[in-house]
Amino acid sequence: MSKPYSLRRRLLLWISIPILIAALLTLIIGFVFAWHEVDEVYDAQLVHSAKVMLQLTQHEIKKGQDFELGLENPNLSHEYERNIGFRLWVNTNLVSQSPNTVDFKNFEAPPGFSNYKIGDHTWRFFVFLDPENKIQIEISERYDIRYELVFQIMGALILPGIIFIPLILVIIWIGIRQGMKPITDLSEQVDRRSSKDLSPIAQKQVAKEIQPITHALNELFKRIEESFSREREFTDHAAHELRTPLAAMKTQTQVLRKKAGEKASSDDGLQNLEASIDRAARLVDQLLALARLQNEDMPKAKVNLSECLEDCVADIQKMAQTKGQTLNVNIHDNVHLLGHEDSLAIMLKNFLENAVKYTPEGGTIDVRLSSDGEFSICDTGPGIPQAEQEKVFNKFYRADKTGKTGSGLGLSIAKWIADAHNLQISLEDNQPKGLSVILRFSEK
Amino acid sequence: MRLLLVEDDLNLGKATAEGLKESFAVDWVTNAEDAEEALSTTGYDLVVLDINLPGASGLELLESERNAKNQIPVLLLTARDAVRHRIEGLNAGADDYLVKPFDLDELLARCAAITRRSQGQNLPRIEHRDLAYDLTSGHLSKDGETLQLSGKERAIFDCLIRNLDKPVSKEKIMASVYDWGSEDIESNTIEVHIAALRRKIGRETIKTIRGVGYTIPK
Numbered sequence: 001m002s003k004p005y006s007l008r009r010r011l012l013l014w015i016s017i018p019i020l021i022a023a024l025l026t027l028i029i030g031f032v033f034a035w036h037e038v039d040e041v042y043d044a045q046l047v048h049s050a051k052v053m054l055q056l057t058q059h060e061i062k063k064g065q066d067f068e069l070g071l072e073n074p075n076l077s078h079e080y081e082r083n084i085g086f087r088l089w090v091n092t093n094l095v096s097q098s099p100n101t102v103d104f105k106n107f108e109a110p111p112g113f114s115n116y117k118i119g120d121h122t123w124r125f126f127v128f129l130d131p132e133n134k135i136q137i138e139i140s141e142r143y144d145i146r147y148e149l150v151f152q153i154m155g156a157l158i159l160p161g162i163i164f165i166p167l168i169l170v171i172i173w174i175g176i177r178q179g180m181k182p183i184t185d186l187s188e189q190v191d192r193r194s195s196k197d198l199s200p201i202a203q204k205q206v207a208k209e210i211q212p213i214t215h216a217l218n219e220l221f222k223r224i225e226e227s228f229s230r231e232r233e234f235t236d237h238a239a240h241e242l243r244t245p246l247a248a249m250k251t252q253t254q255v256l257r258k259k260a261g262e263k264a265s266s267d268d269g270l271q272n273l274e275a276s277i278d279r280a281a282r283l284v285d286q287l288l289a290l291a292r293l294q295n296e297d298m299p300k301a302k303v304n305l306s307e308c309l310e311d312c313v314a315d316i317q318k319m320a321q322t323k324g325q326t327l328n329v330n331i332h333d334n335v336h337l338l339g340h341e342d343s344l345a346i347m348l349k350n351f352l353e354n355a356v357k358y359t360p361e362g363g364t365i366d367v368r369l370s371s372d373g374e375f376s377i378c379d380t381g382p383g384i385p386q387a388e389q390e391k392v393f394n395k396f397y398r399a400d401k402t403g404k405t406g407s408g409l410g411l412s413i414a415k416w417i418a419d420a421h422n423l424q425i426s427l428e429d430n431q432p433k434g435l436s437v438i439l440r441f442s443e444k
Numbered sequence: 445m446r447l448l449l450v451e452d453d454l455n456l457g458k459a460t461a462e463g464l465k466e467s468f469a470v471d472w473v474t475n476a477e478d479a480e481e482a483l484s485t486t487g488y489d490l491v492v493l494d495i496n497l498p499g500a501s502g503l504e505l506l507e508s509e510r511n512a513k514n515q516i517p518v519l520l521l522t523a524r525d526a527v528r529h530r531i532e533g534l535n536a537g538a539d540d541y542l543v544k545p546f547d548l549d550e551l552l553a554r555c556a557a558i559t560r561r562s563q564g565q566n567l568p569r570i571e572h573r574d575l576a577y578d579l580t581s582g583h584l585s586k587d588g589e590t591l592q593l594s595g596k597e598r599a600i601f602d603c604l605i606r607n608l609d610k611p612v613s614k615e616k617i618m619a620s621v622y623d624w625g626s627e628d629i630e631s632n633t634i635e636v637h638i639a640a641l642r643r644k645i646g647r648e649t650i651k652t653i654r655g656v657g658y659t660i661p662k
Contacts, residue, residue: 236524236529239523239524239525240496240522240523240524241523242523243523243543243544243545244453244456244496244523244544245453245455245456246544246545247453247456247523247544247545247546248453248455248456248459249455249545250545250546250547250548251456251459251460251463251545251546251548252455252458252459252462254463254547254548254549255459255462255463255548258463258466258548277545278545281545285525288525
């Protein structure tokens with residue numbers, strides 16, 4: 001499965017990358033322009049210096065006077081000054097030079113602009129030749145002072161960038177987070193709902209861009225809710241359609257039995273008919289219970305299991321009495337469980353009814369609920385062979401091959417309910433004879 | 445006692461009416477409109493009401509009767525056993541609830557219990573002098589010996605003993621003994637049944653109040 005991409009990261013990338021590219025371009029263009037301008041300004045400076053020097057010397061040379069520039073005034077100096085030098089030749093004789101050009105020795109730069117590396121440093125030269133008066137002026141300047149200036153200009157550009165770009169990115173990130181909040185809020189809101197909560201999401205405080213999503217969700221919720229209620233209606237309808245004719249048959253049979261009175265021969269047949277109707281009714285009950293459990297919400301609440309079990313035992317008491325069975329009931333008071341009372345009752349009743357059904361007349365059934373929530377029903381019926389114990393929880397599987405009673409649904413329904421409540425069912429052989437159904441309730 | 449059965453399924457309605465006739469005078473209708481009509485014209489002691497009816501449902505009928513301050517006891521009969529349905533029915537003002545298919549004896553017992561409660565009589569047995577009468581089964585004994593009563597005799601006795609020491613008019617006795625289907629209604633039939641009843645339980649037990657009706661005095 002591919003990892004889902006993050007909208008937030010995408011937005012952050014799409015916004016911040018152009019900003020960073022723009023900043024970089026500004027820097028490059030700034031550097032190129034600065035370099036060009038600095039070159040021009042400094043070169044002009046060199047030419048200008050040469051011009052001043054020419055004008056200063058021309059007059060003396062014309063007069064044929066000796067050339068004397070006099071001593072330098074030590075108070076008139078600048079840090080950058082030692083980076084600038086000059087040499088003056090008249091009639092190919094070096095007549096004057098600044099102290100920092102001593103290292104140049106016999107080197108002579110060609111006329112015009114040129115760069116040469118002398119010693120450790122690169123110098124920029126401007127040489128002016130006046131062939132008429134045979135004057136050669138050379139102005140030289142350390143090339144690295146240009147770097148220095150360009151770098152200072154670039155520094156002035158970069159420094160605010162270093163401070164502001166991260167700040168801008170942080171602001172963008174916060175902005176995106178804020179902007180995405182309605183989406184995260186919506187997903188949290190949907191997350192928090194119980195799986196059965198199908199009420200629509202409030203549309204009021206939702207952003208315009210998210211409204212289509214909430215709208216679609218609400219539509220979906222509505223449709224699911226409708227299909228749930230349709231299924232419920234169907235189950236209700238089926239219940240009515242199946243139970244009403246069964247009720248008619250049963251009531252009519254009972255009326256006939258009362259009329260037949262002591263005529264034992266016809267009563268036997270009617271009794272048989274009534275038992276068949278009861279069996280059909282039980283099958284309908286089980287099918288409806290199954291359909292309902294699968295369709296319907298099972299809201300869990302604190303259930304008093306002891307009372308629930310007592311009610312179920314009371315329901316089967318009459319059935320056990322008619323079969324002359326002994327019910328030993330030992331229910332610990334006030335054992336509670338988080339669950340759905342109706343379905344728990346269906347499960348308990350299914351186990352109890354099975355025990356009564358399969359235990360022969362005069363048998364014994366032990367029902368026990370201990371304080372730690374362990375529930376067991378031990379009967380003295382035929383039991384279930386080990387090999388079949390797994391299969392009895394399958395739908396429509398019947399361990400009893402006599403075909404007498406049972407729909408084959410009771411235990412699978414019970415298992416389904418037990419699973420929904422995290423309960424463990426185990427079947428064991430009851431000694432010396434019969435079956436023990438043991439349910440372990442884990443109280444969490 | 446007179447009972448109104450509201451059930452739209454013809455087979456079930458017929459069988460149930462027949463079963464209930466053991467203890468009640470039964471009128472049977474198949475929809476809510478007819479039921480409303482019957483309730484407004486006849487004084488019933490009990491209604492056995494199916495929820496799922498064509499047209500207005502049993503619950504709607506029950507609610508409208510309760511809104512009209514009709515306190516008649518109602519037992520709901522329904523194919524729906526989900527808890528929410530039971531709660532719905534009881535909240536709408538039903539006194540009891542039975543899921544189809546039901547046991548006829550259970551229906552009779554519940555009907556007897558509801559009418560008993562509605563008459564403020566919680567004990568299932570009435571003992572009067574040397575007579576002992578079981579309100580549920582209709583079993584009557586004198587000095588511990590069971591008396592064999594006909595259906596009409598039992599219905600008349602039931603009506604009188606429930607109104608112990610109060611005069612009961614002949615019309616009221618007729619209303620609670622005969623339903624719409626009864627064929628043997630003649631003006632003097634009540635007198636005939638009372639005479640037979642007197643022979644069995646003792647001549648002085650039932651007194652005639654001339655111009656009014658009959659009573660069992662204390």
